[in-house]
Amino acid sequence: MTATPARITAVDTYDIRFPTSRELDGSDAMNPDPDYSAAYVVLRTDAGDGLEGHGFTFTIGRGNDVQVAAIGALRPHLLGRSVDALCADPGSLNRDLIGDSQLRWLGPEKGVMHMAIGAVVNAVWDLAAKREGQPLWRLLAHADPAWLVSQIDFRYIVDALTPEEALRMLREGRTGLAEREAALLERGYPGYTTSPGWLGYSDEKLTRLAKQAVADGFTQIKLKVGADLADDVRRMRTARAAVGSRIRIAIDANQRWNIGEAVAWTRALAEFDPYWIEEPTSPDDILGHAAVREGVTPVKVATGEHVQNRVVFKQLLQAGAIDVLQIDAARVGGVNENLAILLLAAKFGVPVCPHAGGVGLCELVQHLSMFDYLALSGTTDDRVIEYVDHLHEHFTDPVKLREGHYLAPLAPGFSATMHPGSLAAYRYPDGGFWAVDLAGREEVA
């Protein structure tokens, strides 16, 4: 043993893929055959406490290797770094990575390289929360507001939100924290389920799963739409018949439409009272979303799972383009950028209903919504976290739902840790599952 402070000693990456396309789980109008995957990273240290930081980018199959390579390109920024300093100020890493001028050229702040930054930044938050012995939501909710503000990169957003405003909002957000925390621990945070609504499912399966969702306590479900209007009318009628008039049904086009199509298609489904239309068009089209919103009111417009960074979210809010803001825990530059986005949403009074599902996105994003409830927005009104019942079994601290609510996770960390056995089995192409599967395909061919 020496007195040397603990350092980051390894940044291990894993190309993890699950063969979900075989069941049409996750099928939608733009993504007919996803193989839910994770470009996964583990930060190891020489602290001797057995703690690791886990993080990942979610992808849907091909290209997961490129995403893994991008995470690997960040290794020199991490190796040798002081664990104490990093965990005391994850924002310092966030700034270094966003500010690496050579890597910045590959975005800036978007796509593969930005998601890689999100994966390692989230892994640092996982490690920081584990070292504090706290679930991340609780660490964030009880953090000093000035420190939280110091974690945020305000570049390009000060025209909408200044550090001073953020500090005031976070200070005010603390009022009533103890009562809300008790309520959260008692009831959990409301969720909604997308499980009934994948495009590949039969009407019988849709009906069965929609009824099950209501029986399970969900007050909102979601249907994928956008491939065929006649099908969508029939499926929407089927879903409405299954759940009755008091359950909210959101619809999700996964970017399928142009502006005019989005308005016409949504209106054609209006008789079934859709609650929101999600991703009606390109996630890059701020003005387009504003036009869709004007055209489909009173149906709400929701987007965010593919929104690349805080700058685009800022504009969606400034333009009055969305009614519902859908953060994703693993698309932007990690917890730090999502703090900025939660603050922007609160400033503009737009409810945040996170995107989740995929691999581990539910596990991650619940922490951000719970922080938002406890210490920023102070409410769960009209706020729900997406829930999809896939692949949770691969995580050591999987989400727990009760009566349609996410129960607050109590284990230290960001709930990002996968079982070592899952990493070993689903590592592509040489893990146990794939080695056997790919060998079998070669024999058949």
Next chain:
Amino acid sequence: MTATPARITAVDTYDIRFPTSRELDGSDAMNPDPDYSAAYVVLRTDAGDGLEGHGFTFTIGRGNDVQVAAIGALRPHLLGRSVDALCADPGSLNRDLIGDSQLRWLGPEKGVMHMAIGAVVNAVWDLAAKREGQPLWRLLAHADPAWLVSQIDFRYIVDALTPEEALRMLREGRTGLAEREAALLERGYPGYTTSPGWLGYSDEKLTRLAKQAVADGFTQIKLKVGADLADDVRRMRTARAAVGSRIRIAIDANQRWNIGEAVAWTRALAEFDPYWIEEPTSPDDILGHAAVREGVTPVKVATGEHVQNRVVFKQLLQAGAIDVLQIDAARVGGVNENLAILLLAAKFGVPVCPHAGGVGLCELVQHLSMFDYLALSGTTDDRVIEYVDHLHEHFTDPVKLREGHYLAPLAPGFSATMHPGSLAAYRYPDGGFWAVDLAGREEVA
């Protein structure tokens, strides 16, 4: 020999890096030490004609390996494809790549994966033009307008430009083509030079290079700004004194500022009559650019080199956010997407002044501007292609400038082909230059 049609047989990738950071060439307020690089791709066929398709993504160093991996991920879409079919319809590849739902998740249509698509799509255009025995500008300018329209993906832009409008514009654009082609071959296409204005240069070097630019026939130069206002005032005064009042001086902040800063800083330089302010803030901030434009009039606002795709360009035009649109040949999804962007610019009456420099960007983008002049906008008024005198010697058909004008390239193809010796020397980390250089550094260390 068999009667089998020729196929794509190899997609060879190269991580090419030049040590430009050692001379501070290319230094600006956001990029202090770029190592100009190319993620380079060569498409080989079994046609037996010796022709290859060359393309690349320009990067500035670290991460070039990630970009190479992304190009490699596209290999399955290319191998075995009919060369005749591909060259007759490069748009078919463009659609397949943009539409690969699994790869799409990594963008969509932005960042590393989108630039990789641009590299291979451009390589196909290079091959197609070589097979036709034409420089690409000439192939495009003489192409059937209906075929050109078929090459464009109108998804997400039909609210601003329909295929019918595009066809009408391209048909009308043909009027006077022969006269303009004669003029182009005689005089070339106007350029401007950034060579005097890098941040790392002394005032003496700035003065000397600015005077040289005027002597060389340029009517516009550009200065990098944004690191220090007092320095910028001095440098701008120095440059204006060197070139006199009739030469345009553009300034370029490389995304350095927030909105308020951009307006204040640009106004502080207004006494020296800057022609445009380029990249004042985030390339993602459409509404921000509109606000800057309102604040700095009559200084023009220019952007585009980091604009990720046609959807963002569409909105910059719809929002009246820019006076000058700066396409880049290797940032978006290749020639096909740039055709859409040129048509959008023409529709909104905004002049296109391409970004170039880096590695080979001048070589590529001249073809697009020359096509625009011959068969779309029909004019070079207030249009200039950026010129930087770096690294052209590595290309088999380097750009030729005369009296501040790009001379039309006459060799078949897209001018994308690098010398085999350059590929061998600057391949990282094992090419001749780097192997010696990196070994030397190890000895010193």
